[in-house]
Amino acid sequence: GDSVTQMEGPVTLSEEAFLTINCTYTATGYPSLFWYVQYPGEGLQLLLKATKADDKGSNKGFEATYRKETTSFHLEKGSVQVSDSAVYFCALGGAQGGSEKLVFGKGMKLTVNP
Amino acid sequence: SQTIHQWPATLVQPVGSPLSLECTVEGTSNPNLYWYRQAAGRGLQLLFYSVGIGQISSEVPQNLSASRPQDRQFILSSKKLLLSDSGFYLCARNPMGVGGGYTFGSGTRLTVV
Numbered sequence: 001g002d003s004v005t006q007m008e009g010p011v012t013l014s015e016e017a018f019l020t021i022n023c024t025y026t027a028t029g030y031p032s033l034f035w036y037v038q039y040p041g042e043g044l045q046l047l048l049k050a051t052k053a054d055d056k057g058s059n060k061g062f063e064a065t066y067r068k069e070t071t072s073f074h075l076e077k078g079s080v081q082v083s084d085s086a087v088y089f090c091a092l093g094g095a096q097g098g099s100e101k102l103v104f105g106k107g108m109k110l111t112v113n114p
Numbered sequence: 115s116q117t118i119h120q121w122p123a124t125l126v127q128p129v130g131s132p133l134s135l136e137c138t139v140e141g142t143s144n145p146n147l148y149w150y151r152q153a154a155g156r157g158l159q160l161l162f163y164s165v166g167i168g169q170i171s172s173e174v175p176q177n178l179s180a181s182r183p184q185d186r187q188f189i190l191s192s193k194k195l196l197l198s199d200s201g202f203y204l205c206a207r208n209p210m211g212v213g214g215g216y217t218f219g220s221g222t223r224l225t226v227v
Contacts, residue, residue, distance in 0.1 A: 032215070044206075089157070091215075106155075
């Protein structure tokens with residue numbers, strides 16, 4: 001079945017450091033790819049998405065490019081802030097039985113220190 | 115608005131007690147709705163999804179059940195809780211169809227003691 005593998009961390013960075021969170025997937029067909037962020041004690045929020053190969057999703061300084069040839073969707077940010085401290089989830093989605101079903105990676109906890 | 119309301123926010127229940135978690139959504143009618151559980155160190159697990167009133171699909175065999183009595187209401191239940199039912203329960207909807215991702219509620223933290 002479909003699956004997502006991502007870095008699990010936890011990772012601690014200093015403010016203004018460069019961030020990369022690796023995500024690779026296994027899927028039949030052509031899934032949509034997502035990054036979600038979860039701040040402490042909250043539900044998940046959609047950070048960015050890409051629906052086809054070579055699409056680049058971007059939001060709040062974060063970027064990820066849908067790479068079909070390497071089945072990857074790595075998340076990057078050039079300069080992290082303390083407010084970026086959260087858990088990050090990579091996910092893939094595909095249509096099934098009249099619904100879109102998302103499969104999530106295990107999540108990676110990021111802590112950014114001032 | 116595609117707001118999702120979940121309650122309660124936190125819950126502590128003894129082993130063997132019943133459970134009822136409620137999720138209600140605003141916005142477009144006939145949404146696809148989902149229940150996920152987030153257990154410590156285990157990521158997000160899809161428990162149930164529903165494409166309409168009375169239509170429930172179960173993803174994993176377990177001690178829980180789900181119901182959708184109204185278009186915008188999705189309920190997660192158990193007759194007798196187990197310690198392993200502890201976790202963070204999230205309700206989600208799929209507001210834009212395939213490729214749109216999900217909108218999540220703020221979750222319920224359940225601790226079974």
